[in-house]
Amino acid sequence: MAKHVSRLFKGRIYIYGVGKFEFDNGKLILPHHAEERHFKTVKEVNVEVKRLRACYI
Numbered sequence: 001m002a003k004h005v006s007r008l009f010k011g012r013i014y015i016y017g018v019g020k021f022e023f024d025n026g027k028l029i030l031p032h033h034a035e036e037r038h039f040k041t042v043k044e045v046n047v048e049v050k051r052l053r054a055c056y057i
Contacts, residue, residue: 002048015041026053 010024018041022029026049028042 002045002052 009026010022012020012022013028014020018037019031021031021038021042028045028049030042031038034042
């Protein structure tokens, strides 16, 4: 998932069992009414995006 989010710059994604997210500039954004599961998912995906970008430099 992080690979697709990092390639696309802006959009929306639905993660089954977690919910809807938006992403901008290749990073996931927290929903307005975020719960603990949202925080964990956003952190996990954004860390992977950062790792993927470091590999391509």
